Amino acid sequence: MAELVNLTIDGISVRVPKGTLVVDAAKSVGIDIPVFCYHPKLKPVGMCRMCLVDIGTPKIDPATRQVVRDEKGQPVIVFGPKLTTACTTPVSEGMVVRTATEQVRAAREDVLEFLLASHPLDCPICDKGGECPLQNLTMAHGPTVSRFDYDLKFHNDKHVPLGDLIFLDRERCIQCGRCVRFQSEIADDPVLQFHDRGRGMEIVTFSDPPFDSYFGGNTTDICPVGALTTADFRFKARPWELKTTPSLCTHCAVGCNLALNTRLETKTGGYEIKRVMPRQNEQVNEIWICDKGRYVHHFTRAEDRLHYPLIRQDGKLVETTWEQALRIAADRLERPSAILVGDRIANEDAFLIAQFAKAIGAALEQRPALPAHYADVARAVGIGSDADFKQLGAGDVILVVNGDVEEEAPVWFLRLRQAVVDRGAKLIVAHHRSTKMHRYAAAIHRYEVGQAAKWAASQRADWLQGARNVLIVFGDEHLDGSSARALAQTLANWLILGGFAGKPNSGLLPLYPHANTQGVFDMLEHATRPANETTDTLWLVGVGADEPAPRANFIIVQDILLTERAKRADLVLPALSFAEREGTFTSGDRRVQRFYRALPPLGEAKPDWWIVQEIARRFELPWRYEAPAQIFAAIAQQVPRYAELSYERISRVEPQWPPMGREDLYYGGTVYDNTGGLGARYAADAERSALSPYDVHVPEPTLAGLERTPRLLYRDGELIRRSAVLRAHIVAEPLTA
Ligand code: SF4
Ligand code: SF4
Ligand code: FES
Known part of the structure; x- marks a missing residue:
């Protein structure tokens, strides 16, 4: 269990794990310290100064290294000469934080006054209006007047395309760097950067094609102003006109939780989806979705929808x-x-x-x-019903065989990459071609196209020994049914024989083609x-x-x-x-x-x-x-594996950390609360009883008659074809190895 630290924030005693940032410790007891550049899913950078607070620590006697106490026996607290950023300061034992002093209030006013000196008066026409942290924090903490000359207000370009899916309004940007950091820290597509220092500093994309990423839409969610907007939604509706319904993505096996924003259209007289947003589920997609899940929804109101038999x-x-x-x-x-x-x-x-x-x-x-x-094998030795991607890290092995995780299950790519890059899990990749996962692999195995099952059968799997958990992600690219089954069974046997089958954070994770x-x-x-x-x-x-x-x-x-x-x-x-x-x-x-x-x-x-x-x-x-x-x-009565499930159980919600609801001043962004249910996993067979190894028959690999196009995220299909914004991204041609 993590070591706990005691501190006091605005007179309230707080006990949080060592390493917690002051801003999060305050949040845990309901105290909102306003932030702009900080985002709980990104590393702190301390760039905007909006989170300045007064922090004191117990005075230490240099001779004895003991806490100095006053006549009442209380620790003497020494406050710094200046305010400190709560987003970069970890808690320490005995710390005293004051978030509501006159000095703090004045600092917040000053930061907002400076930000607004360079910010246009776009609120009535800005896509973010109504769900904008800058608006919210200005109302809560801003000055009522500005000392700056309105005629000296800084202006910059608007409607700057960063690729064809995202537009940038340069003068709305408050240079918080959240978009830059998301692209490099979370997506590992570092395609955005700041350009030019000084008042004219701006966000640019330098990839070719521009803003080349499957995850770019997430930057529009976490941008704390209306600087980044999607080509799909910009100028289409105001947030308060939208009805929100919990939903799920139908496009890959991850099962990302969505919120569908709909509105009645006067032109057509009917309701339609205006935008698709993530719905927070820390067990599934956290607060992220990929761009396919975000933009492909147009098939729901395609002209050739069937209305009658x-x-x-x-x-x-x-x-x-x-x-x-x-x-x-x-x-x-x-x-x-x-x-x-x-x-x-x-x-x-x-x-x-x-x-x-x-x-x-x-x-x-x-x-x-x-x-x-192979779905029966994947289910039998699947990950545990309580598996938590966040717990994968040092000591664990993640093995990816014959699968392209980013193309086939984009949000699993984000989650597994974090387990490897941020928390130290060991990644082993086996594929006949290169994938993005190869960047983080400690070991790489290569085989001829279509020979994944044969390769697996030839391995002794010694590299799994001594691991705390083993997660095996696998795909069926360029395999026929017999080879795909042989591959799944061989991988399952490694888990069964290695003692990993039935463990919560170990098991098989299949890269299925669709949501169900x-x-x-x-x-x-x-x-x-x-x-x-x-x-x-x-x-x-x-x-x-x-x-x-x-x-x-x-x-x-x-x-x-x-x-x-x-x-x-x-x-x-x-x-x-x-x-x-x-x-x-x-x-x-x-x-x-x-x-x-x-x-x-x-x-x-x-x-x-x-x-x-x-x-x-x-x-x-x-x-x-x-x-x-x-x-x-x-179903619960007749399909035994579903016996413990019910609509009531899968509809349950519970508070999630970090709290990111729409009413939340702290985040104030646009991810949606989960009101539709967090879902529940049914148990893998290996959790119910011990499994015997499979008797594997590995057939001679054959490519005759097999689909040769890899399962790419933007592969051609009836649904993606009906999304005008994604049409230019459709890949119809096979990749070369
Ligand atoms: S575009 Fe938005 S997220 Fe990016 S630096 Fe500017 S304000 Fe921050
Ligand atoms: S990762 Fe998969 S489930 Fe999630 S939004 Fe993308 S396609 Fe949909
Ligand atoms: S410096 Fe702390 S939120 Fe920006």
Whole structure:
């Protein structure tokens, strides 16, 4: 346990771990010391002086090295001649801090007066207006008048593009350096820097392409003024017009917690997402999200969203009623059928589909198909249900095999990098090409493309011996199903034989392609039956346009968009997107989390579970579910691993540190409080009982027929194509090794 230090702040006794900064110690007892350059997720720099306070320490007798005491036996406290920055000063035993003296008040006024001398009067048109720390702190601590001549106010360029996703308003910048430090300390994309000293000092980007980073949107959140804005949101709405709904990202296995900001649009008469923001979950994404999660949301209001069921008549798709569409679907599904299920639908949808497929004897497969070859292994030897990325550090080994963490799970990249760079975990990387993770690796292994399983089978894994914890992150790039399974089993065996399986911060972490790959696998598992190459009726539920599918006489496509695949279907069933309904996803580390309805339904589109239930009723399955919560209760009863989960449990929230709510003066930024639930992990099999090693069969590697494009964050797809701001970033070509 960390050594504790006692101090007094404004007369309140405080006990905090050694090394805590005064600003954080004050925060822990509800005392807000105003800050600008300090940010609890970044290293302190002491640049702005906004946090000046009066700090005293016990007087020490130089002869005896003992604390000098007054006649009442109390320590004599010696205050410094000047104020001290609370953001750079660690606490010490017996310290006395005064944050509310006349001297402190005057210092705060002075700092704000200086900052405002160079700051434009943009509040009425500034994107940050209404959620701006500079506004908030000026109201709380600023002078009521300025002694500076208004005509001498400093002006600088506005609307300066830092790349195509972020704009800089130079005269709004208060030179706190948070953006520069985020890019170098957290993202390790040091593409921003200060340029020119003096009053004209400005932020510049020097990468080519400019502001080259997957994480740049986070700088607009933590910028304490409206100097940095996103191309996606700038001038689109004022913060107080926005409705906020807790949600989840659907794009990778991390399961980042989001807040969807929506507004009613007079132009269209409907609600739409104006921006996507992070929602604090220190166990998942802290306060960060990647730019894909932030900007890809435009598919929710794409012009080709499906509003009504469509039926093919005379070679053309025409609108029809739900009654007719459901009757036709049910009639066709009475014939030999196959159902393919995408891994972006909710657990509740997948559960009903599995029950239905079993009931009618239909073939059932998950898409993409590859993860279904190893998801049972990843789950069996997965990280512990109480695993905490923050606890990984010195003494721990992180092994990344055949995965590109930044491309496939960007926020896990941030978290694992911190474990290595900031806290001393040892990183070993094995891949056939270079990835960003290679920068921090203590050891690098290389093999031929497609040969990850063979490489793993040839290793003795001695380098895991003596480790406190072993976390193994793995991907399936350029592997077929047998090789991917052999790789997962070999890695699992290292953990089982090394005694790491079932330990909280050890285990496998799979780089699945989407948000609910694990959940769909969990729901489908006992109902899966391979489809024949041809079938009479094929029902595709949320399946990517490029996924292979059997030939069929009649194709039903259930989707949110009129995709290329939907255009060729015989019957199209319109589904609601994640933003228009509620449900749960299970992340790659088995955390089950809720998302909520942020937008009203679109046309007559329905949630996937409703469509499945309506078809099932025509087969006389007695379902009468009215909401996903009821279906989840059935999941908890029938899927043993989910038995301890409930909507109530996964909706629970608790105070998080550092506190960053929107009402918080301390941070005052724009990350959202978590009101939607922190989620909960179900236990890995290894936590319940000891596992025997897998009997691994490593096949000869084959690349024939395999997808050769690495799983890049901005790879082409139906959803990213509908985001105008990201379109220029789409990568369609394979990377060279
Ligand atoms: S742009 Fe914003 S975050 Fe960056 S230095 Fe200026 S005020 Fe700080
Ligand atoms: S890291 Fe993954 S889950 Fe998080 S915002 Fe990015 S794509 Fe979404
Ligand atoms: S110097 Fe402490 S917040 Fe800037």
